[in-house]
Amino acid sequence: xxxxxxxxxxxxxxxxxxxxxxxxxxxxxxxxxxxxxxxxxxxxxxxxxxxxxxxxxxxxxxxxxx
Amino acid sequence: xxxxxxxxxxxxxxxxxxxxxxxxxxxxxxxxxxxxxxxxxxxxxxxxxxxxxxxxxxxxxxxxxxxxxxxxxxxxxxxxxxxxxxxxxxxxxxxxxxxxxxxxxxxxxxxxxxxxxxxxxxxxxxxxxxxxxxxxxxxxxxxxxxx
Numbered sequence: 001x002x003x004x005x006x007x008x009x010x011x012x013x014x015x016x017x018x019x020x021x022x023x024x025x026x027x028x029x030x031x032x033x034x035x036x037x038x039x040x041x042x043x044x045x046x047x048x049x050x051x052x053x054x055x056x057x058x059x060x061x062x063x064x065x066x
Numbered sequence: 067x068x069x070x071x072x073x074x075x076x077x078x079x080x081x082x083x084x085x086x087x088x089x090x091x092x093x094x095x096x097x098x099x100x101x102x103x104x105x106x107x108x109x110x111x112x113x114x115x116x117x118x119x120x121x122x123x124x125x126x127x128x129x130x131x132x133x134x135x136x137x138x139x140x141x142x143x144x145x146x147x148x149x150x151x152x153x154x155x156x157x158x159x160x161x162x163x164x165x166x167x168x169x170x171x172x173x174x175x176x177x178x179x180x181x182x183x184x185x186x187x188x189x190x191x192x193x194x195x196x197x198x199x200x201x202x203x204x205x206x207x208x209x210x211x212x213x
Contacts, residue, residue, distance in 0.1 A: 029149075
C-alpha cells in the first residue's frame with residue numbers, strides 16, 4: 001500500500017512525533033507507515049485521514065503488490 | 067484498540083526484578099546447593115523416594131514463571147497496533163522455535179537428561195518470546211534512528 005503521509009505532514013508542517021501524539025501511536029509507527037514498512041489498520045488510517053481533514057483514499061492507495 | 071491480556075507498563079520492571087531474583091535464587095539453590103529459604107524446609111521425605119525436603123525451589127520456580135509472565139504480558143510505554151503485531155509475531159516465532167528445540171531434544175536426548183530438558187522447557191517458550199520481542203523492538207528503533 002502506498003501513502004502520501006510524508007507529503008501531507010510537510011504541507012501541514014507537523015513532525016512525526018506531533019502526529020504520533022495526536023493519534024496515540026508511537027513515533028516509530030508513523031515512521032514505519034511513511035516508509036511503507038507497516039500497513040495501518042482501518043481505524044488508524046481513518047484517524048490519520050481525520051487529522052489531515054481528508055478522505056482515506058486521498059492519503060492511502062493500493063499498489064501492484066496488494 | 068485495547069488488549070485485555072496486557073498488564074500496565076510498570077509491571078515490566080517489577081517482572082524483571084522478580085525474574086532476576088528468583089533466577090539467581092534458583093541457581094544458588096539447585097546448582098550450588100545453598101539453602102536460601104530455610105524456613106521452607108520440612109522434615110520428612112515425601113512423594114515417591116525423591117529427596118524433596120524443602121519448598122524453596124518450588125517457590126523460586128513459581129516466582130520465576132510469574133516474573134517472566136509479567137515481562138511478557140505487560141504493555142510497552144507507547145502501546146499501539148504495530149507493537150501488538152510485533153508481539154504476536156514474536157509469540158508465533160517463540161512457539162515454533164520452542165517446538166523445534168523440543169523435537170530435536172526428543173530425538174537426541176534420553177533418560178534422566180530428558181527430564182532436565184522438560185524442566186528447562188517450563189521456561190523456554192517465555193524466554194524465547196521475551197528475547198525475540200525485545201530484539202524486534204530494538205531492531206525497529208535502530209532502523210528508525212538511522213533514517
